[in-house]
Amino acid sequence: MVSAEPIVYVVDEMVVSPGRARAFLDAYLERYAPGAIARGLTLDRVLVSPPVWLEDQSNTVSVSWTVRGARAWWHQSLLARHDAEVLGWWEDADQLLTTRRRTVSCSPADVEVATDV
Template identity: 85%
Template sequence: MAPAESIVYIVDEMVVEPGRARAFLVDYLERYAPGATARGLTLDRVLVSPPVWLEDQSNTLTVSWTLRGARAWWRQSLLARHDAEVLRWWADADEVLTTRRRTVSCSSADVEAMTDV
């Protein structure tokens, strides 16, 4: 694949305080997602684990985004790091998250192309 065609996967895994996952996901999709889309990310999927809204335990929300190529990843990353709305969003989110983790990955076949920026 050419570098511009390499797919980058950005995955947010967020463990939400008991009973707050459904409202948190609505907030994520209403407040965070539009900016991510404007930065070039495409929402791939939203997973809820376990597959039922829990009131007395935590749900884990896994949100997967994609974009094409190393340049697009660096561009969106730099934009997000300097965007006060993004920083505010994550500060607010941390008030209801037990843990959060973001991973960025690509296919093993694309690693060489991704490092040639």
């Protein structure tokens, strides 16, 4: 059965410079997360890979968010794109990252509903 408001998953996958993962994650949760929540995202989970704070190698920090429906995702996305605090956060964060990527997805059963915006 197709949900009226599909769950859209927004996943940030960030490879952090060696020895900086714990500080980066603290900053992400303190500086970025409150604004994301205010824009309508719900924090789903935070994962650190490998599951140990590395000093001489990079950790990958993956943060998964959810939002109900494609309209809500577009709304929060547009708000973020025009928010100087968000832009400043990512500019600062990039100093601690070697790479980052964001994916947006939903379950296969929800694709038709998610694309009907």
